[in-house]
Amino acid sequence: MNRPTLTTERLVLTPVDLADLEDLQALWADADFTRHITGRPMTTEEVWFRLLRDLGQWGVRGYGSWTIRLIEGGAYVGNVSILDHRRLIDPPIDDPELGWGLAPAFQGRGFAKEALEAALAWADAHLRAARTLCMISPDNLASVRLAERVGYRPYRRTTYRDEPVQLFERPGGANWARTEREPGAG
Template identity: 60%
Template sequence: MTILTTERMILTPVAVTDFNDLKAVWADEAFTRAITGRALGEEEVWFRLLRDLGHWQAIGHGNWAMRSRDTGAYVGSVGVLHYLRELDTPFDAPELGWGVATAFQGQGLAREGLEAALRWADTVMKAPRTVCMISPDNAPSLKLAERVGYRPYADGFYKDHLVHLLERPAAV
């Protein structure tokens, strides 16, 4: 499985050893507000972790855990995903997803991790295009998506919530 490095982080495929860090992040309502709308309990986090482990096993890519190179602290996650989401405008390209723990927000780490994952999608996966979905209320993620080249192409509904669908052509 693929390990990515950036100036400040090491990105490793999500592992069972990430569970406690994931529980802490997904229990933080400030983190989950724009993603799920509520904090997640241990069972839901465990099922998300199992999904992500299986994602790597089944298709060879998925979420990376982003950790500080200096301290090993869990920063968040970024991934190239194929979740078969039940959207009214289905995704037809690999999906990028990201989230940074509240304590690390505003430091450029989400962008650093996202750019590493996009380089991988562009050069290794050779995806001609990637997509993402972001809640209209998530201004920081919308701004970040625009900074790395995503542009809106549709609005849709995911689990009865409005989401903006964005696309980005490969940089190479």
């Protein structure tokens, strides 16, 4: 199984690993970080099962989560993922779903965009998907703006686990390159 490492100007994205557990537990215990995602900090048990799920995605689907670290010094920044969650949501999500999250100390410095662009470039080159999707709380304005900056467009408001969410879509592969060149796109 090919679990690629991605490198950007400032970041290295490595497939999630058991060695990331301590950093993940600290991230998911942060109430500011989880506010728009789970609505509450996660327990160590929940983080463990999340890590197992993320590890399994690589073996089952051939894509998954990357741990984001600074190239200089190796500090843990967060993660970016391409996942198949099989969410119980209407409309169903049948395409690869992207998600991302950065520790609050690293937000607002362009790291999320840099990591997301690397993951999307990998997805465009390696997945045979007509589109990728993401699901964002309408209150998470920073993530909404980031999604739109990298080419996602809103297509449906719905609810997930009794909370309002906005679904976004972005054409994949060659479709993305064509959309990017259209006047007013991006």
